[in-house]
Amino acid sequence: QVQLQESGPGLVKPSQTLSLTCTVSGGSIRSGGYYWSWIRQLPGKGLEWIGYIYYSGSTYYNPSLQSRVTISVDTSKNQFSLNLTSVTAADTAVYFCARDPSTTRLDYWGQGTPVTVSS
């Protein structure tokens, strides 16, 4: 069964760039029919979908974050990554990566990684 694992710094300074990587195991990121998503959970609040990427590199971003978000893929490492620029305290959240089948939408999620934006 596919497994996803997020990694990256747990603390980022305001105005800097948040960078996270999701490593996929138990399946190839190049499998057709699957997108690869990032979602975040703001403290004490609900879930916000950030965007997704296909193995070919095509992306879709949530318009609320589009100006600051880049999602990329490295098929040789079976990984995809999230970059969020110009972060503020409002970006403090637990960040999840997930597999996103085109036929059913989000199914398998990583365990999540907490990121705090603070000086």
Place this chain on the structure above:
Amino acid sequence: DVVMTQSPLSLPVTLGQPASISCRSSHSLVSSDGNTYFSWFQQRPGQSPRRLIYKVSNRDSGVPDRFSGSGSGTDFTLKIIRVEAEDVGVYYCMQGTHWPYTFGQGTMLEIK
């Protein structure tokens, strides 16, 4: 964006009793391909969300059959026929028909 509104937001339930959560969307979730990309997730304390139901009424592998999903268009329901202790957590609905995907606010299920 499509707004997903859940009710109730808090759901105290006695063990062995049924529970029901409602989710309403601001737009029809029927896709141009005829599918309705609506899911339910369970998030236990300290864990990541786990999908229970996809495309309105399909249970994911390993999900107990006491969970069921129903609905159409803009109104959807998750039912648990007999609540067990392991069902404690927050339940979210999600639509994946319109981009960006959006989630409900969450319903916290607790044992009375």
